[in-house]
Amino acid sequence: MVRVASNGVRAACLGLAVAVAGLAAQAQVRVGAVQVDGNQRIPDSTIVSLLGIQPGASATDGQINDGLQRIMGSGLFETADVQTTGSGLVVTVVERPTINRISIEGNERITDEALLPVVTSTPRRVYSPQAAATDAAAIADAYNAAARLSATVTPKIIRRSDNRVDLIFEIGEGRPVENERISFVGNRDFSDRRLRRVIDTKQAGFLRTIIGRDTYVPERIDFDRQLLTDFYRSRGYVDFQVLNVASELSRERDATFITFNVREGQSFDVGQVSVSSEYANLNVEAYRRALRIRPGQTWSPSLIDENIARLERKALQDGFDFLRVDPRVTRNDRDLSLNVEFALVRGPRVFVERIDIEGNRTTLDRVIRRQFDTVEGDPFNPREIRNAAERIRALGFFSNADVETREGSSADQVVVDVNVEEQATGSLSFGGSFNDESGFALLIGFSERNFLGRGQSLSFNLESGTENSRSTFSFAEPAFLGRDLTFGLRLAYITSDYDNATYDTTVASISPSLSFPVSENGRLTLRYEAAREEIVDVSTDASPIIQAEEGDLFRSSLGYDYTLDLLRGGLNPNRGVRVSFGQEFAGLGGDVEYVKSSVRGVAQRDFLNEEVTLRAIFEGGTISSIGDGGTRVTDRYFLNSRQLRGFASREVGPRDTGAAEPEVLGGNNFASLRFEADFPLGLPEEYGLSGGVFADFASLWGLDDTAGVATVDDSFELRSAVGFSLYWTTPIGPLKMNFAKPIQKNDLDVEKSFDLTISTQF
Template sequence: MINIKTSGAGRRMARVAHMRALKSGAASFALALSVSYVALPSVAEAQQYRFSSVSIEGNQRIEPSTILSYAGIARGETVSAAQLNDAYQRVLGSGLFETVVIEPRGNRLVIEVTEFPTINRINFEGNRRIKDDALNAVIQSQARRVFNPSTAERDATQIAESYAVQGRVGATVNPRIIRRSDNRVDLVFEIFEGGVTEIERVGFVGNQVYSDARLRRVLETKQAGLLRAFVKKDTFVPDRIEFDKQVLRDFYLSRGYVDFRTTGVNAELARERDGYFVTFNIEEGQQFRFGQITTISEIPEADEVEFQDSLKIRPGVVYTPSLVENSIARMERLAIKKGLNFVRVEPRISRNDRDLSLDVEFVLVRGPRVFVERIDIEGNVTTLDRVVRRQFRIVEGDPFNPREIRESAERIRFLGFFSDADVQAREGSAPDQVIVDVDVSETTTGSLTFGGTFSTSTGPGAVVKYNESNFLGRGQKLGLAITTGTDNRQYSLNFAEPAFLGRDLRFGLDLSYIETDNQNAVYDTNLARFRPSFEFPVSENGRVQLRYTLDMSEMTDLASTAGALITSEAARGTEWSSALGYTYSYDTRRSGLNPNAGVLLEFGQDFGGLTGNNQYIKTTAKAIAQTKVLNEELTLRATLEGGLLNYISGSGRATDRFFMGSSVMRGFDPGGIGPREVNGATNDSLGGNSFVVARFEAEFPLGLPEEYGISGGLFYDVGSLWSLDQTNADVINEGFKARQVIGASLFWKTPVGPLRFNFSRALSKETGDQEQTFDLSISTEF
């Protein structure tokens, strides 16, 4: 319905239009009667018309010849009443006229039309959430074009759908016109945005293994909670529901439930139209495990035993499609390494319902002889072609491998440089040639952040950060940061080239300068570091980093209460040290066989003495294991971490030794445990050359609505910090003495980041230790 706003003159125009419409309707009715009359069986011959002239009336912008072309009636042509009706329908169906009247007057045919007005301008009223430019992009009506009521109604529907995507399903849009002179109108879309229609509840029917709370954590769609003003995923979006159906399927398939399916999704709108109740109806099925794993070869030169030995799947492991895909990729890479081109691996799966197992037979077959003719990249304005091209493990002229193309597409999307990346293969200049088309849409990759920080150990502070993950379009990472606190200031620059010299070799450069003002100590420090490094893979899950470190440290503004050791160390002034080092890391958290468990192992050493008088070996190690039990409701995590600083010649000082803050061992202040120099007013933390700590923790839901993002945890830490290369009679706690801490944690996922509240109590501690019963880490950016 098009509602018309008119003034006095406008009302007169409206009455004229109304009379014309009545006349048009009467003429159409008379014409229909004449057609039905001539169609009666009693009439021997249909009525015929012949016109010596055709006149067009009422047209202002449309040429008479154009109207005649729509009518399809020529002068002197004999036409029937049915043909006149067809002519009427064609002229009216052109969409150019409000009314059309075709009237025979003797030997003259009169076609009287009323043209649709021209749109003078388009306005939007009542819109605050979506700007005018965004709304103009979704409508078809345009200024200085002919107004069409049907098009305006469709535009109103499109605008309402734009609001529905944002969760405002109650939004209404009414198109109205305001008459102007010269048969022009202003088209106005009156918008009532309404409120956000949130999802009040997400439920599941048919789930037996996993609880509603566990499945809700998988979905992109979230329930409305305390943070509904910030969380935008608690609005009802049909496309997101469809995505969640696929996410649910992937979740169950990765855990062996091959028969899982979503039978339907019910989305019920509350009577007040202010909330949705979404229910997923699912069938979990049974969990399957891998049965027999075999390999056969249909290629004479491919040794099936060698390919079988390359597999890491073992019978009894929970079935997951990703493990099959990884095995196929591993076997195809082995074929390329052995010089066997066009080898394809086809998995043939046999189902055993009796023991709920799936036998997998990998068959080596010869694929078609197809080569990559070229790789075309489009859409990248800033990003250089080579950044996209190096995500491919193949180049022009190599054998074509569809699996490799799919994996390359995933690597391109994983870069984070593009909002959309489409990779397709098409036939090239010959049947045995393939062209790979890469179409990308770039997105913003840089950020400038002004923020605030707070920590129970360093107090409040301010942060200014600049990060660019695609520096100059080269795929390089650049970071600049200035952090200031109550008693510290830090300046840092980080740069990384992920493909140094075009290889899988990451070059990094870290520069930092830190100033502290009596931060948990009786002296100030100035620390500078220059560290270039190279990192590269050595196995599927292993990487090695090689680095050079140049450090500068000085201890200044020593308090008068400082002990003899600290005083002697500060008297050494500015010291420089340099070291060559390495770190080996082994991480299965992403590529492991179990989606609910992972292991991280790190071992590193730095060999100092290239400059300065001190020669030392600094060794650090860390092992982390995590798993989820009780249907993934309970997360268990264990960490073992340690370090050893061994001086071959010379000696270190407090700026070189290890300290155990709350991130290493909870329950104590930074510098709260380990060797101390105590004498009267002197109570100085000295740090230690050795430390070891074991951390055990469990994280679990508290029964609160998961949309609040609040969960709980328990932890137990045991560790020690000990050993000095210089000592005196005032030093205590120099030997190994284990401290034990128990505590509870409260986790809160907020839009500004995850917060963690630790409440702890020391079960065992030593004289001079400084306990910390509460610890909070928070970071706010705005």
């Protein structure tokens, strides 16, 4: 039975095949001619070519259908049809219209100039619905990047004569998506408030309509993950992880709730530190002495990297070109410490074949190349390449900078590829300001950080105030003579007309300078200054001391400044110190001779899991005249309200009480010591408010010559004040409001219980 059934099926299949073959044979037609109807712009030959069937040939129904699909697939036609006739084929088409113009409607937040570049459809080309849909999606992506996730983009066409259409993208912008709440889960040692200061994404605040960073940008989240990781790792939390980041949209799609789920782990300290070597002729003890790491320090990757770089630099100096430092870490969970062995090992003998730079349209190659300590032909050191990449990004010239390596022409050669995307580096600013010394002022400024693509900085500022005006021009070349040597040039023209002074001043100066590093965190600046100083419009009621100084003098001086900065560049994130000292020697020609010395120091420490910051600032200076001439009011010191809160600027110090209009004469010596503590107020963070308390101590004293005026007291007299500060984070900067109460004062001092300034970083 099985065999019989099989034979029956086989016979049926054979019959079906014969029938299909017969139909296929019948479906073939001989094409005598191909006629094209309906086309206006597109030639007949183009359509026949797309059909793929030439006159005189035979074609099946399948071949005709394939040709029809090719015609439609060209995107040139709205409809197409192929009919057979007794004499051949007739192809009837309706051409797609051409685009007359493209416009965008309904956009207010993003300009046409910003949106049109993402549109691929162009006028005078054939309109394609698929391309228009792709363009609409690209415009929607631009709105998503601007935190308007609810934006809609609808492409529409308006038909015109001659088979043309206007392509219109109608936009419904919707509301921006704000970060309504940013919270953290799993953090025990650091509060949500502290961690929110670490990340770049900001929570919607009191001034949400002005502040831009409180909007939701998905691409920023990855950067925030890295910022959190760097924050914790630098504080010894070697096991820290961002497990996930959840972003939830509100029902109205105008707000997000972002939650960072983290795992802190424990904070580790540095345990035992040792050095080992594979080189028999290497003095291990000398390398151990070169380390700047000690047991008990908080573990930090930057601390390890800094010491690795130190040892590798010493190896190069000692002639070990391919020495590499391998940090071998042993974990001690019992005492929460990490032992580290700096193993000096032989690295592979690989050289840098070349450094290829792409993407820089304006910036010269040499500006990027000088960020590398490595040049072609040098031994390849991956750590040096990574450091160079960080320096390139730190320039601020590029929106993106990628540095990668690949194998060169041979196995022992490496090619370094640098790909950059340039960004705007110039700015033109207009604004206003107010401070105690200049009063209200209008500001116009221009700056360029990458002048002509040479990496040079150039700036010009014009400030015109009620009490003084200032015009300054500055230029800096950061790689003078191809070295880490900064050449600077500053020109200034300053006039003053203080309400509390019986004289006016005019100072015109030019000052070239050279600055260079003298240690890892120390920098020395050498400067020269030539200035014409005038004291004019002296009132007849002024002090005899001021009257004796009236006139103009030429000053020629040479000076230096040394700065040791461990506040921002230090390895301990919770504490830091910055100290600067400088001197100026006037008398290299000119009419003025003196020695002027100044010092400034800042010490800062964070407490209570970095919620409270304690800070101490000391400033001091002294000027000593040389020869018979004394110091002038344009060279002496004055105390301002930043150095001594609770008192008006230029209203403290030696004063001629016998003059018709007693005024401060300035002093040859000053000292200012300020203690500050900053802390949160416990208010909702979106208000951007925090507080602080302070205590200031200062004095201004000493004159070379009182011109025989017995009514001048230039003795040392301490002033002090206490108060509290209110910090308010605003779009124009962190405002600082000081409320002060003088404690020690002179009856002639002018008090000032409140002042408002832009808070600065120390």
